[in-house]
Amino acid sequence: MSAKISIFQALVFLFYRFILRRYRNPKPKYQNGPSSLLQSDLSRHTLIFNVEGALLKSDSLFPYFMLVAFEAGGVIRSFILFILYPLISLMSHEMGVKVMVMVSFFGVKKEGFRAGRAVLPKYFLEDVGLEMFQVLKRGGKRIGVSDDLPQVMIEGFLRDYLEIDVVVGRKMKVVGGYYLGIMEDKTKHDLVFDELVRKERLNTGRVIGITSFNTSLHRYLFSQFCQEIYFVKKLDKRSWQTLPRSQYPKPLVFHDGRLAIKPTLMNTLVLFMWGPFAAAAAAARLFVSLCIPYSFSIPILSFSGCRLTVTNDYVSSQKPKSSQRKGCLFVCNHRTLLDPLYVAFALKKKNIKTVTYSLSRVSEILAPIKTVRLTRDRVSDGQAMEKLLTEGDLVVCPEGTTCREPYMLRFSPLFTEVSDIIVPVAMTSTVTFFYGTTASGLKAFDPLFFLMDPYPTYTIQFLDPVSGATCQDPDGKLKFEVANHVQSEIGKALDFECTSLTRKDKYLILAGNNGVVKKN
Numbered sequence: 009m010s011a012k013i014s015i016f017q018a019l020v021f022l023f024y025r026f027i028l029r030r031y032r033n034p035k036p037k038y039q040n041g042p043s044s045l046l047q048s049d050l051s052r053h054t055l056i057f058n059v060e061g062a063l064l065k066s067d068s069l070f071p072y073f074m075l076v077a078f079e080a081g082g083v084i085r086s087f088i089l090f091i092l093y094p095l096i097s098l099m100s101h102e103m104g105v106k107v108m109v110m111v112s113f114f115g116v117k118k119e120g121f122r123a124g125r126a127v128l129p130k131y132f133l134e135d136v137g138l139e140m141f142q143v144l145k146r147g148g149k150r151i152g153v154s155d156d157l158p159q160v161m162i163e164g165f166l167r168d169y170l171e172i173d174v175v176v177g178r179k180m181k182v183v184g185g186y187y188l189g190i191m192e193d194k195t196k197h198d199l200v201f202d203e204l205v206r207k208e209r210l211n212t213g214r215v216i217g218i219t220s221f222n223t224s225l226h227r228y229l230f231s232q233f234c235q236e237i238y239f240v241k242k243l244d245k246r247s248w249q250t251l252p253r254s255q256y257p258k259p260l261v262f263h264d265g266r267l268a269i270k271p272t273l274m275n276t277l278v279l280f281m282w283g284p285f286a287a288a289a290a291a292a293r294l295f296v297s298l299c300i301p302y303s304f305s306i307p308i309l310s311f312s313g314c315r316l317t318v319t320n321d322y323v324s325s326q327k328p329k330s331s332q333r334k335g336c337l338f339v340c341n342h343r344t345l346l347d348p349l350y351v352a353f354a355l356k357k358k359n360i361k362t363v364t365y366s367l368s369r370v371s372e373i374l375a376p377i378k379t380v381r382l383t384r385d386r387v388s389d390g391q392a393m394e395k396l397l398t399e400g401d402l403v404v405c406p407e408g409t410t411c412r413e414p415y416m417l418r419f420s421p422l423f424t425e426v427s428d429i430i431v432p433v434a435m436t437s438t439v440t441f442f443y444g445t446t447a448s449g450l451k452a453f454d455p456l457f458f459l460m461d462p463y464p465t466y467t468i469q470f471l472d473p474v475s476g477a478t479c480q481d482p483d484g485k486l487k488f489e490v491a492n493h494v495q496s497e498i499g500k501a502l503d504f505e506c507t508s509l510t511r512k513d514k515y516l517i518l519a520g521n522n523g524v525v526k527k528n
C-alpha cells in the first residue's frame with residue numbers, strides 16, 4: 009500500500025512539476041549582451057526590447073524632448089526646457105522625464121501634433137545601434153517598449169521605419185483635445201505591458217527580453233515573462249556602430265521640422281547663442297541679395313557665409329539655333345524655394361523667371377526674380393510657361409515640392425512640351441542649423457530660416473542639354489520618357505535615387521493633407 013501511495017505521490021509530483029513548468033514562469037536565464045543572439049535562429053521567438061535602454065545608442069532623452077518643444081511648441085518653450093535642464097539633471101531620472109514631458113507637451117494640440125511621425129524618426133534612426141538592429145531583424149515578432157517616452161513620440165519611428173510589430177509607449181493625458189503634459193500612471197502602463205507579454209507567452213511560448221540595467225520596472229516585468237533576458241550595458245552601446253542609412257528597412261525620404269541639427273545640450277546652447285546673430289545675418293543677406301547688383305552681392309554674400317559652388321559652368325553658346333528666339337529652359341531638382349534664385353546667381357543674370365506652386369506671398373514679394381504661380385491646370389500652366397520663355401530664361405522644378413534627402417521625386421512632364429531644348433541642372437543644398445523648407449509649418453518663414461543658417465551652401469551643376477518633346481508625339485509617351493530621362497540624368501550627377509513619389513505622398517506623410525494649395 010505504501011509503495012502504491014509513493015508511486016501515486018511521485019506521479020502527482022511529476023504532474024505538478026509539468027504544470028508548473030508549463031504555466032508558471034520558469035526562472036529566466038540572464039545573459040549579458042544580446043550579441044550572442046546573432047548566432048541563434050530567432051524566427052519563432054518574440055523579442056521584447058526596451059527602446060531607450062537597448063535600441064538607442066545615446067543615454068540622454070533631452071534632444072528628443074527638445075525637438076518636440078521646438079517643433080511643436082516653439083522657440084520660447086524650447087528655451088524654457090533648455091534653462092531648466094541643469095535643474096532636471098539634479099532630479100531623479102523619473103522626475104526629470106516628467107518635467108521634460110510637461111515642458112514639451114503642455115498645451116500642445118493633440119490633433120496637430122505631427123513631430124512624432126514627421127520630425128523625430130530622422131533623429132531616432134540616426135541613434136539606432138546597428139548591433140541591436142541586427143538582432144531584432146532576426147526575431148519572429150518584435151515588441152518595442154518604452155518606460156520613459158510617450159507613445160506619440162516613438163510609434164511613427166518604430167512602426168513606419170523599423171517595422172516593429174507592437175509598440176508600447178507611455179500614453180499621454182489629454183483634456184479638450186490638448187495635451188496636459190502628464191503621462192498616464194506607471195501602474196496602468198505596466199498592466200498593458202503585463203497583459204501583452206502574457207498573451208505573447210501563451211501564443212508563442214518563447215519570449216526573449218532585451219533591456220538595460222537602468223530600467224528597473226522592465227527588469228521586474230521582463231523577469232516575470234521572458235525565458236531569457238539580455239542586458240545591454242552603457243559600455244556595449246558605446247562600441248556599437250550607428251545603423252547606416254543603406255540598411256534602413258524603409259528609406260527616410262521625407263521629414264519635416266526646422267532644426268537641421270540634433271539638439272543635444274551643447275548644440276542647443278550653440279543654437280541659442282547663434283540666435284541674435286541669425287536674425288541679423290538673415291536681414292543683412294536679404295538686403296544684399298535684393299538691393300545690390302550680382303557682381304557685388306555675390307562676393308558679399310559669400311563673405312557672410314553663403315556658399316555657392318558651380319561645377320560644370322553653363323556656357324550660353326551651347327544654346328542651339330532653334331531656340332534662339334526663346335529663352336532657355338533650365339530644369340532642376342528641388343532642394344529649397346531658393347533654387348531658381350541660385351540658378352540666377354550661377355548665371356549672374358537677374359532677368360530670369362520661375363514658376364512656383366506653393367510659394368507664400370511673403371516669399372513672392374521678397375523674390376528678387378519674377379515668380380509666376382502655377383494653377384495645376386495643364387493647358388494654362390503650359391501656356392504660361394511658353395509665354396515666360398518668349399520673355400527670357402525660365403527655371404522649372406518639376407518635382408513640385410522640395411526634398412531634403414538624396415532622393416528625387418517624380419518629374420511632372422509638362423516642361424518637356426514647352427521647349428525643344430532643356431538644360432538639366434543638378435542642385436544640392438546643405439545647411440547646418442535650420443531647414444529653409446516646411447510641409448506643415450509657416451512657409452512664409454522658409455527664406456528667413458535658410459538665410460539664418462550660418463553656412464547655407466549650394467552646389468550647382470549644369471548638365472548637357474537634352475531635346476524636349478515638342479515634336480509629334482502620337483501616343484503621348486515621349487514626354488514621360490524625356491521627363492524620366494532628365495530625372496535620371498540629374499540623379500546620376502548627384503548620386504540621388506530616382507523615385508516615383510509625388511508631392512501628394514510627401515504631404516500625406518508630413519502634414520496629413522494632399523498638398524493642394526488653396527487658390528487665393
Ligand SMILES: O=P(O)(O)OC[C@H](O)CO
Nearest residue numbers: 345364365366367409410
Ligand atoms: O517644399 P514646398 O512644397 O514648400 O515647395 C516649394 C516650391 O518652391 C513650390 O513651388
